[in-house]
Amino acid sequence: MAFNMFMPRLGGIAYTGIFRRSALRGLQSGSRITSMLADRPSVAPLTIMLNRRWATSATSVEPDAADIDRLRRLRNIGISAHIDSGKTTVTERILYYTGRIKEIHEVRGRDNVGATMDWMDLEREKGITIQSAATYAEWGDTNLNIIDTPGHVDFTIEVERALRVLDGAVLVLCSVSGVQSQTITVDRQMRRYDVPRISFINKMDRAGANPQRIIEQIRNKLKIPAAALQVSIGSEDAFEGVVDILSRKAIYNRGFRGEEISYGEVPEHMVERVEAAREELISVLAEVDDEIGELFIEDKAPTTEQLHEAIRRSTIARKFTPVLLGSAIKDKGIQPLLDAVIRYLPDPTQVKNTMLDIDNNEQVLEVVPYSNQPFVGLAFKLEEGKFGQLTYIRVYQGRLEKGQFAQHVRSGKRVKISRLVRMHSNSMEDVSSVGAGEICALFGIDCASGDTFTDGRTNCSMSTMFVPDSVISLALKPKVKNSTNFSRALNRFQKEDPTFRVHVDSESKETIISGMGELHLDIYVERMRREYNVDCVTGKPQVAFREAAxxxxxxxxxxxxxxxxxxxxxxxxxxxxxxxxxxxxxxxxxxxxxxxxxxxxxxxxxxxxxxxxxxxxxxxxxxxxxxxxxxxxxxxxxxxxxxxxxxxxxxxxxxxxxxxxxxxPRILEPVMTVDVSSPVEFQGNVLGSLNRRKGLIVNTETQEDYCAITAEVPLNNMFGYSTELRSGTQGKGEFTMEYKRHLAVPMEVQEQLILDYQNKLAEKK
Known part of the structure; x- marks a missing residue:
């Protein structure tokens, strides 16, 4: 099994306490960080380290006050969740309320337009996000770089590389389904790259909405302390708005699309409930934040400002996730979510990133996130556009300007930045330069996903991202032989997507494509037909078996x-x-x-x-x-x-x-975690179907009139399951599937696989 090495961003501990809380305040007033830290004997090594690192820059050692102010008003966030939790709908409302778009369109494109961030025809037809899409917006005086990511497990690499370059995230959860399989995967990815998150319980208008149960799932399944910052005013069809338990104000969305915010007093029948929720928030914070903990022990009530600061500290330290409520489809709760993003998620100066000094035995160095430093950027996503390869870059350090030369660290080549753009879904805006902490895109740069660029003054490389191994393969051949577009398409898709792999079988001479699931491969086959006019014939999907002593x-x-x-x-x-x-x-x-x-x-x-x-x-x-x-x-x-x-x-x-x-030796097969949701009356059919496919039932849960079943099933037994589930639930059942691990197949299956392989070899002789 192939595994890629990765080194996640290191969470600041001593750095957090010293630099984050004290140094930034001093920097705002224009004081030198070195003079401020020099008064603290315990941080003298840090002072020397920063001086030594900054001394390598040809510009001033002291960060520019205007640059610091810009960075403090910048947030790089991603919207992530399980499929159908409402990520793209949330993003659409964010763009509307920030003035980035003038009209709201729904995900499935009922008006033949579709959501802004789902710009591919396939995304609008299927109603799912396939590729992550970047955009930018403004909320108040803060700039937001936003990446909307897919929820389907087959496109998990899109989430992986987005979280690699983001400073914070919004984890969207359904108010009924709660924490699901892909939610757990996204949580694992956020932990891998030390990304703090705000949790947003969406679909509060849905029948069976139960936010308190979802908060308990966050605590128990995701193993992170969580507490609500809001209490819902009504639920399901009666959902009207939320009460902010910190300010003790009711918040309502008014107007045609909820663009008007009105505040009111807490309804009388909710006063006790709001106070109980506030006490719960304080007790949870007391366990993760020292300041609130001391007040809690002394039986003192923290002020609203103390609570805000504690929530921000513990969220950035990834010890806590604040929970907000709303319904994106009903245009409720999005503006308070934006306020929380600004208030609680970190700016680029509050996130510790590292790079490897190639000239010094790959010594780990901290990235200094200011624009007057030597340029360091990471290419994290590639797309083939009408103007050539479009390369998405996160600028970690220094400044990138149109017309300057950048050095491709892996190849050592110097390339000219001929065009620099900011992305808004599939449209773009030309810019002359971008500073540290920004996300932009370049044209005409030959590189791979995960490559580092510098200005040549430093020879450092950012740590790369984790790429999961493929679990399913498919034989593929074009209907028209010797099609040049066939190889062009495969080369492009491999470059764009590290989880999409292509090789030629040494025995059969067939072209084999491998990926994360049936949908993953089907999408690429369909894209070849639409974008390259290449119709292909596919063979039977083959599972990625392994052999083990x-x-x-x-x-x-x-x-x-x-x-x-x-x-x-x-x-x-x-x-x-x-x-x-x-x-x-x-x-x-x-x-x-x-x-x-x-x-x-x-x-x-x-x-x-x-x-x-x-x-x-x-x-x-x-x-x-x-x-x-x-x-x-x-x-x-x-x-x-x-x-x-x-x-x-x-x-x-x-x-x-x-x-x-x-x-x-034994043959190992990939075992998948399968989550099935269906009406309760079909629960017996679903359980029977999974048992016939040799599935191990892990958990069953009944939610109102729906049941949720989790099972572990061999991938080799899952082909054709979608058709069987639809017929067994009158089209009302849904399922998602995620790779769990490789396990040994039963001996009778192993003997049959060996016999089939030997017969296949005999036929070729």
Whole structure:
């Protein structure tokens, strides 16, 4: 199993307490950070470090006051959630209330227009977000860079790379369904990149809305303290607005599209409920914030301003998530959400990012997020536009200007920035320059997703993003042979999407595409037809099986070959043993050299490791890759004349093959977490269908007249399930599927897979 190494952004601890709370206040007044920190003996090392880093810049060491003010009025946020929770609808309202768009259009495009951020025809037809889309807006005096991300698990890489470059996020949850499988995945991604979040419980007008139950799910399933900042005025059809429990004011949306905000007194019948919610908020904050905790112990009531500051501190530190309520489709609760984004989520100066100093043994350095520093930017998303490749870049440090030259760190090439734009969905606005903390896009730059650009004064690289392994494959061939557009499309899609992979099968010579699910691959096949006029024929989907050793097995193998003249001789001795690829996700296979005494000359040890890697590429039972094996080389022998790198590479390969076959290997298959939602009257049909597909029922939950069922089912048994679910629930059932882990298949299934593979090989002879 292939795993990509990644290094997440490090959360500030000492840095947070010193720089975030004290230094920024001093910076606003124009004082030097170094003089302010110099008064604190405990932070002298930090002072020296910052001086040393800033001294590398050709510009002033002291950040510009206007730049600091700009950064403090900047938020980079993403809108993320499980599918159908209302992310794009929320984003559409945000754009409308900030004045970015003049009309609101709905997601499924009933008016033949569709939501602004779902600009692809396929997105509007299917009513789902496929590609993340960036935009920018203003709320008050604060600038917002917003990325709307997909909710479907098949497009999880879009969420992954958006969260990699964002400073904060809004996690949208349905008031009925609550925390679902993709919600948990998004939560894991936010934790991976240390992204603080605000939780927004949407669809409060829906039958069965229960925000308190959703808050409990956030606490129990996502394992993060949470408390509501609002109490709903009515629910379901009677949902009218919310009460802000901090200001003790009722908030109503008036006007044609809720653009007018009116405030009122708390309804009398809600006073006790609001006070109880305020006490709950204080008790939760007391557990995560020292200042509120001290007041709580002393039985003192915190002021409203103290609560605001505590919520901001604990949210930025990722110890707490404030919860807000609303209904985007009914135009309620979005303006208070925007206020909370400004008040509680961090600006770029309050997020600690790191980069690797390539010239200094990849030493970890902190990014200094100001525009007068050497430029450092990360390309996180690529699109093929009508003007060529469009590259989305987050500027972490320094300034990027039109006409300047930037250095592509991976290739070392210098490229000219000929055009610089800000994106608004699929439209763009040309700009002359962008400063630190901004998100922009470039044209005509040849790079890959995750590449770093600098101005040449520093040779540093930002840490890359995590790319999950593909779980399903499909044979693909164009109906018209020798189509140049076929290869062009595949090359473009691979460049845009790291989870979309293409290879040619060495035996069948078929083109195989791999991805995160059936929908993922179907979308790309459809895009080839629409965008490149290439109709394709697809084969049966193939599951990404893996092979694994089960027992520790010794090996002793001698490779000899004599055909006249110099021959080949190599002997290797050692053992192989299984390792858990999930527990060792950063190193799913391992080669250890324990040879002593020089029995194998040092120049041949690298060849031994290559032989082991050769064996891992393709298994010996059904031809799928091998995972979870450690090979330990303990002894061997070499010949003065006949030994060579090739001989030891071949010896290790054959030794591994023999040991693997003797280790009682098993075939592993991907197991998926399947979440099914259907009316209660069809619960028996759903459970029976999952049991027939050898699913393990993990959880069942009844919510009003709907039931939610979670099961773990082998992916190989899930083909055609959507049709069966529709017929078994009269079209009212829905399901989502997410990769969980690889598990061993039953022995009878393994024997059948091996037999099918052997028959396939025999047919080709």
């Amino acid at each position: 089960m027992h520790k097995t010794p090996f002793e193998y001698t490779h000899k070959k004599q055909t006249g003249g110099a021959g080949q001789f190599a002997r290797v001795v050692g053992y192989i043993e299984p390792i858990d690829p999930e527990e060792h996700s950063d190193l799913p296979q391992e080669f250890i050299n324990n040879v002593v005494g020089g029995t194998i000359p040092i120049q041949f040890l690298a060849a031994c490791e290559k032989g082991f890697n050769d064996g891992m590429q393709q298994g010996f039972m059904i031809g799928h890759p091998i995972v979870g094996v450690r090979m330990v080389l303990e002894d061997g022998a070499a010949h003065d004349v006949d030994s060579s790198e090739l001989a030891f590479r071949m010896a290790t390969f054959y030794a591994f093959r023999e040991a693997f076959r003797a280790s009682k």
